[in-house]
Each structure stands twice: as C-alpha cells, then as structure tokens.
Amino acid sequence: MPIFLYVIILFLSYNGGSNMSVFGSNKNIEDSIEKIIHDNEDKKVTVNKTIDNKFVYLEFENEDKVFSYFVNVQTGQSVDFLSFIKEEERSNFLNKINELLYLKYPKFIADVLSADSVEKTYQIKDNELVIYYDHYTIEPSMNEKLFLVVNYNEIKDYLDFTFLLSADYQNEDGYNFSKDKKTVALTFDDGPGGAKTNEIVNLLAENKAHATFFMVGNKMENGASVIHNVLKNGNEIGSHSYDHKNMKRQKTEDILTKEEQTKTIYHDITGEDFIYTRPPYGSINNSIKENLDTIFITWNLDTEDWLHRDKNYIVDYVMNNISDGDIILMHDLYDSTVDAVRELLPKLYAEGYQVVSISELASLHDRTLEPHTIYRSIKRNSE
Template sequence: MIRRIKLPGWIVIILLLAGIIFGINQVVAKVLAESPEPNEPNEKIVDSSVYPGLNIKTKTKETDLYTLSVSQPYTDNEQINKSINEWVDKQKKEFTSSIKESKNMLEENDFRAHLNIQAETEKIADKIYTLEFEAYQITGGANGMTKMKSFVIDLNQNKLLQLDDVFQLNEESIKNIQKLIMKELHSNQKISFYIFDDLAKEALKDPDKWKWSVGRDKVTFYFDEYEISAGAAGAIKAKIPMEKIKPYLNEKFAKKIDVKIPEKENSKEEEQHSEDKVKLDPDGKYVALTFDDGPHPDVTLRILETLKKHDAKATFFMLGSQVEYYPSLANKVEEAGHEIGNHTTNHQDLSILGLNKIKGEVQKSSRIIEKATGQKPTLLRPPYGAWNDSVKQVAKQMGVPMVMWSVDSLDWKSRNAAAVNEKVMSNVAPGSIVLLHDIHPSTADALPQLLTSLEKQGYQMVTVSQLLELWDGKGAGPFYGKIG
C-alpha cells in the first residue's frame, strides 16, 4: 500500500523537480553558448571574388574553453554548398564533442582547445576550381589532429566533379595510379621512413575512398594523420606531376585543363596611397578604430562609405585568406587612405604554433596583402590577441609591432548596433584602440552613430600608426592603448 503524501511532502518533491529542471536548462544553455554560431540571417553577399562564382566567408569564435576559426568557400549552387557544409559541420561536431569529453582537463590545465579549418583555392580552368581543406583541432595533450578534404568544382556545369569525371577508372588505370602514389610516398625522404605499406595499400584499395584534387600542374592525393603512417609524419600529401598522371585522366577533362587560359593582369593603378602623415597634438583627443577579419564584400564597403562621410581614418587588420579572394576590396581600403595591418593568413591561434608555422602565417598574409594593395603591412594583430615569446620573436624579426586593443566592442558577441555603441562609448578614453570587426552587418549599422557620438565628445579618428608615433611607441610591443 502506498502511503498518502501530505502537503509538506509535495512541496519538497516540487522543489526537487524544479531544481533538476533548472540544472538541465543551465547545461543546455552552456552547450548552446559554446556551440559554433549559425550563419547570420539575411546576410547580403556581393560576388566580388577573383574567383567568379566562388566566395569565401571566415567565421571566428572565442570562449573560455576554445577558439574557432573556419574559412568556408561557397557558391550560388545549394547542392555544391551542401556537400562542403556537411564536411565542415562534421569537423565542428567532432570538435565540440571532444570539448565536452575533455572539459575538466581543459579547465584544470587552463588550456583552450582550438579548431582551425582553412581552405586553399586553385583555379584550374574557366570556372573550374579545386578547394583544399585542412582541419586542425587540438583539445588537449601534446599534439592535435589534422584532417584533409578536397572538392573539385565545375561551375560551368554547377556540379562537384566525381572520380569518374576526372580519371579513367578501368582496372589498368587504377593500378597505375596506385603505383604512382606509392612511388611518390617512398620518394619523399621526409615521410618515407614513417609510411606503413600495408596501411597505404589498404587506403588505396578502393578508389571511391580516395581523397584527391587536381591542380594546373599536378594531382594530389591526401591521407589524414595516422591513416597510413606514424603520427610524426602528420597529414600527408602525395603530389603526382601532371605529365606522369595525364595518361590516366578522363579525356574530356584533360582537354579542359590543357586549354591555357591567360591570367588577367591586375589592372589596378600602381600609384601608392597611404594615410596622411599629420603631426598629432600631444594634448589632442584621438581614438584608433580597428576592424578585424575582413575584407568582406558587403560590410567593408559600407564601413568605408561611413568613414568617408565623417572624414575618419581607421586601421583594418586583414586576413590573407580574405584578401586573396577580395584583392580589389583591400585595394579600396588602401586607396581611401586607411591603414592595413596583418591579421595572419588563416586566423590561427599563434600561441600554440611552432616558430616556423608562426612565420608562415604572418609572412604569407603579408605577401598577399602587398600584392593586392602595393603596400606591405607594418602592424601585426595576432588572432584572439593570443601571443607568446615565439610570436614576439617573429614580430621583432619582421619589424612589425604587435597591436592589441584597450576597448573591446564585443560586436562579435552582441551582433547589435546599440549594444556596440554603448560598449565603446562607456569605455573609450583619449588614446584608446577600439576592437571592431568588418564582417558583421550590425557593426556597419553601428558605425554612423558611433562616429557621431565620438565627434560630439571631441574625438578625432586616426590610425594606429599615428597613435604609436604620438606615443613614440617602438619595438615589437604589444601595444594596447588607453583605457577609460
């Protein structure tokens, strides 16, 4: 017989249930807060890429547990986008699952996990592109994990090219391609010692499982870290020269890529532009607005228009991966008299990279920016503001000061124009360096009112270099600016 529960007992049960529900809600809220953010709704993208029909979007996120940076090319064809998005989303899902498993370890060791997905693009014929993805994640331990994936896109047909679109798949061709790959693996002295032949042959056994891409002068086959070798070899690329593999290509495809389309010369003016070297008054009220992660084909243009109306100068810390897609936009920023700084190539956390990889991230971005604008960037902002002695050493060797910020608008978090303005105006002071991003439409929405408010308080908008000159700032830094 079940004893009748009296009123006090019911109260206790209700309170217990309420506590359980509250706890579940808290857990769900935390997971949602730490999940990669969705795409912004109704975002307008103007096709101004140097790759016709192909654009790129770089998304970044930072939490107490992890940092994330994803470069994601996309087209006007939903089916092509779907295949790319599915692979990228799979990497994100695996990453967030790993974070949940290692959450306690991350917190105990005061270590943030990191996911970086970068995409290299190569045009191999008219509207035919190869996208080479590399996903690196580290959620603890000494080493991270690298995975690779490629997509070959023919926008003339609006399709992802499959194996039989590119290669002859008769038995003889498959065997010969397998031999070429094995020969290449063993001829590479850096990795041959680590290769396990039985694993390599197993990975090549089924052509449907090959990971491959086509370039103008080579075909590349990819193997994930640990797939065919010891971990010391890392992720592996076997590059077969086109002359060797050409006999095994699909005849129609071979004709397409053999047609040599002359590269269009960059018709931009060689005339160099730079911000006016105006001597600043030591007693003046100056603030440096800085914009990270661009250029963006819509947002950057809106920001340039607003800055022009207010006769304001700013500093844009650009990603090499974005400039590669939108060189004309980077050039517009420079032509308008604004300053361009280096934000690395792929927005990786430099503090967890080795010295050579740090140099590569910074130097490659610098070359891309200089090619697009005619100006070599003279400032460096490490992604996430993360730096260590190795990053400082690279900055010193390259002669580029590291520039941080003293006022964070949190525009990446709020995505709200009013919130951005309130955050900046409540913290700004003479000599402040303000962090903004020219990839969020809400930031462009906020800028007109923000500039008006700053002007009413007597501020003049200048570049970071002008502030550093005023402070007599020298060396590698880092430089943070004044706090209100």
C-alpha cells in the same frame, strides 16, 4: 570709456574721415550707419570701413560673437552680404561654400550647415571671408563653434568687389587632425569583409575618420578591390595572420612561414608591406613576440560585436568607456557593426574625439612604436 561715448566718437571720426568724398551728399548712408550703431550699442565696434567704394562694412563683437552689417554705398541701404556676389555667380558661390563645408566638416554637420535656411554671419577679413553658422540643430548636439574660413582666391570670380590679398597668404580650409583633440583608433578584424567593409569605409570618409583593418591572409586574394578602397580612403591595413589560427598552438617556424605568405599576397595586391600584426584572439607568447619582426597591436576596448550583434550595445559600450588613446576592437563582418559605426562616428566627433588609424594615433600622441612590442592602447607620453 562708456560705450555710449565710444560710439559717438567713432561715429564722429567716421563722418570726418576720408569716406566723405565717396558718399557725397547721400544722407541715407549716414542715417543707416547711425541706426546700425545705435541698435548695437551694447556691443563693441570692431570694424567700420568702406570696401572698394561699394559698401561700408560694420562689425561688432559681444561675448565672442561676431555681428556684421553691409551698407550699400550707392543706395545707403543695409543689405545682405550676398548682394555683393555677382548675380549670375550666386549659385556657383553657394556651391563653392558647400563644397568647402563638406571638406571641413563631417557629413552629419555639413548636411545641416549647407541648408539655405541656416542663418549665417559673414565676416570680412583682410585675406579671407569667415562664415559663422548661427542657428543650427545638429544631432548629436555640438559644443564647438561652427564656421568656415574661405580664402578670397577661392571665390574671387564670384565677388562683385575687389580686395587686396597678401601674396603669402596660405589657405587653411579642409580637415586636419589636431594634437590638441582627444584621439582614438578604431580597428576592424577578420576582413576583408566585402560590401560591409566598403560601407564602413564610406562612413569613415563621411565623418572625416580613419581606421585600421587587420585582415586575414587567405581572404585577401578575393578582396583585392576592397583592399584598394580601404587604402584609397586614408585607412591602414595590418596582418591578422594567414588563417586565423591561434598562434600559441602552432610552431614558431610555421607561423613565420605563413606570415611571409600573407606578406607576399598583400604585397602583390598593394605593392606595400605590413607594419602591424594583430594575432588572432590577441593570443601571443614571448617566442612569437621575439621571432616575428613586427609591431603587435591588440586593443583595450573590446566591443564584443561578434557576440552581441547589437548596435545599441556597441554604441553604449564605446561611449561609456572611451578615453584618449584607446584602441577599439570591432569586426567588419556584421550589419550590426556597420550600424553601430554609423551612429558612433558622429557621437564621438560631437564629444570631441577624432577617430584615426594606428599610425596617426601614434603620431598625434608623439609616440614611436617599436617592433617586438605589444600595444593595447597608445596614450600620450605624459600619462
């Protein structure tokens, strides 16, 4: 049926519906609704209903985009959604929305979306309020739709209207890694690197990313607080030997003794054990592989950050070579590496990559990692 007819019928059914008693003789509201529907006749009407006798909610859809209108039942005026937030609670409401934005999105996105000036579309659903962010400029530029889903339970104290909420409704905000997205592991060797490691940990947290730090045993005792900070933020730590000597040039029994020593130091600090080992220089032979009871993780993307000490080189190298399942090697020792991470994480996010620890990469790609095996990358099983 032509949209024109569809709109007329919808409008008629609206006039004849149970809403009549609510509006009484207020002709303003009918005129407002008529005008809104007329202004949107190129779109499909998806909702037209009265909420809590307070407002009529009109929703349209066109090419996957949602358009919404709120008509105040008392005045008949089309108003902003925020007018149905209790006046004294408006700043609390906006603070709550911003809090949820920072939970869901990396900081470089949330910083932009939380600005008052960003245009928003509020969509009323049965159990949740969905906020679409319409006009934005985010660098690096994003392809994905930006929106926030807010369970009414989280904002009910601020709303000036009531709603029926399903008892079994589960809230889904916050950030979760997805098996459907491209996923890579970022790894940092030779630390703990003091303030530089902590800076990297902050950047990872701001960007909803995790990494694996391969640390040197004889540096750990002076780095206990850094180690705690790394773990507290959802990152992982592996062994990078006790003294960073090439394992191939040592007796196997010496390597085993020193690995035990590293394990003990780490356990004393964290109460945990290593799962992974990265031999210094990636240098390993069959005897080490067979005798050391660990999973060996090397890399397939070497940024050579220690050699170039150049932020732009590192960023370009990674962005030009990255693909799903890669393991990237860096060192948490240099300012240029910290600067590269600051620029790289938003770029990777914008390109659709999630950046995770080794364990998360294996789990998201449905891979089980085996001891006495060397992994240079962790691709999906089908590849």
